[in-house]
Amino acid sequence: MSSRWFLHKQWFLRGMAGLLLAAAAALPPAVAADDPRCALPDLMTYNEQPMPRVARRLKSGEPLRIVILGSSSSLQTTKGLPRSYVVGLPDALGQRLKDATLRIDNLSERTFTAAQMADAIAQKIPALQPDLVIWQTGNVDAAQKVDINSFAEALNSGLQRLRSAGSDVLLVAPQFRMRLSAMVDVEPYNAAMVQIAVAEDAALFPRFEIMRHWAEAEVFDSRSTDLARQMREAEAQNRCLAEHLAAMIVAAAKLATP
Numbered sequence: 001m002s003s004r005w006f007l008h009k010q011w012f013l014r015g016m017a018g019l020l021l022a023a024a025a026a027l028p029p030a031v032a033a034d035d036p037r038c039a040l041p042d043l044m045t046y047n048e049q050p051m052p053r054v055a056r057r058l059k060s061g062e063p064l065r066i067v068i069l070g071s072s073s074s075l076q077t078t079k080g081l082p083r084s085y086v087v088g089l090p091d092a093l094g095q096r097l098k099d100a101t102l103r104i105d106n107l108s109e110r111t112f113t114a115a116q117m118a119d120a121i122a123q124k125i126p127a128l129q130p131d132l133v134i135w136q137t138g139n140v141d142a143a144q145k146v147d148i149n150s151f152a153e154a155l156n157s158g159l160q161r162l163r164s165a166g167s168d169v170l171l172v173a174p175q176f177r178m179r180l181s182a183m184v185d186v187e188p189y190n191a192a193m194v195q196i197a198v199a200e201d202a203a204l205f206p207r208f209e210i211m212r213h214w215a216e217a218e219v220f221d222s223r224s225t226d227l228a229r230q231m232r233e234a235e236a237q238n239r240c241l242a243e244h245l246a247a248m249i250v251a252a253a254k255l256a257t258p
Contacts, residue, residue: 037220037237037240038240038244040244044210044213045205045210045244047204047248047252047255049201049203049252049255050253050256051168051170051252051255052168052256053131053132053166053167053168054131054253055253055254055257057131058097058253059257061099063100063102064097064100064101065105065128065130066103066104066105066132067104067105067106067125067128067134068086068089068104068108068133068134069107069121069125069134069136069137070112070117070135070136070137071109071140072110072139072140073136073139074106075106082238083238084238085238085241086242088238088241088242091242092245093246093250095246096247097250105130107120107124107125112137113141113144113154114146114154115146115150115151117137118158118161121133121158121162122161125162125165126165129165131167131168132168132169132249133167133170135159135162135169135171135172136171136174137155137172137174137189138173138174138186138193138208139186139189141189142174142184142188142189143184148188148192152192152195152196155192155193156196159171168203168252169202169203170203170245170248171196171202171203171204172204172205172207172245173190173194173204173207174189174190175207175211176207177215177222190208203252205245207241210244220233220234220236221233
């Protein structure tokens with residue numbers, strides 16, 4: 001089944017329970033980016049899962065410790081690729097958390113699979129004691145045609161380990177690229193991530209659906225043959241992703257605040 005089905009089912013169940021009314025009041029604040037192309041349909045980034053550890057850290061005034069775990073699209077800069085959403089995330093969070101001190105460690109590796117990330121969670125993350133782990137995965141597994149069940153098992157194993165350690169977790173779905181979709185079938189990996197997030201009540205940033213929405217609406221110019229323009233458009237899109245990601249984190253922290 002498609003990831004859209006899982007997302008639509010998730011939204012429908014919330015509506016049946018009356019949560020859509022609450023969502024209207026709990027939606028993240030308007031994205032602060034000055035690019036109007038950042039706009040998204042209501043509820044696309046709505047999250048009902050609180051981040052209690054982030055909330056406690058912000059309330060205490062101690063530094064908020066964040067670990068980013070991902071592949072090439074979560075590296076700050078990679079030769080030949082646009083600057084990622086990670087570049088804009090500190091400023092986007094800083095605009096919303098003006099009194100907070102952020103400590104961000106990026107453990108991303110260019111060709112990290114979900115299984116390799118799960119190993120990193122076991123070996124490297126405990127010493128960092130993060131309040132929040134932003135875990136992006138899926139594209140490398142899709143490109144390498146990793147068995148979808150193995151991908152799901154690695155994701156679920158890593159998620160459970162992070163939760164046992166007391167960290168809040170924000171899963172970040174794979175990225176959608178129109179040109180990439182013709183060569184690599186990312187959708188099953190996105191669907192598996194959505195399904196796990198729904199089953200485990202985990203916060204999920206639906207990057208795949210957001211980027212597909214923008215692509216289908218031709219919000220950003222992905223068809224240009226001008227390499228410089230391609231880079232500018234991709235970086236503008238990543239800045240928008242950073243703004244929405246920051247808004248989701250702040251909203252989730254507020255959900256955990258008494």
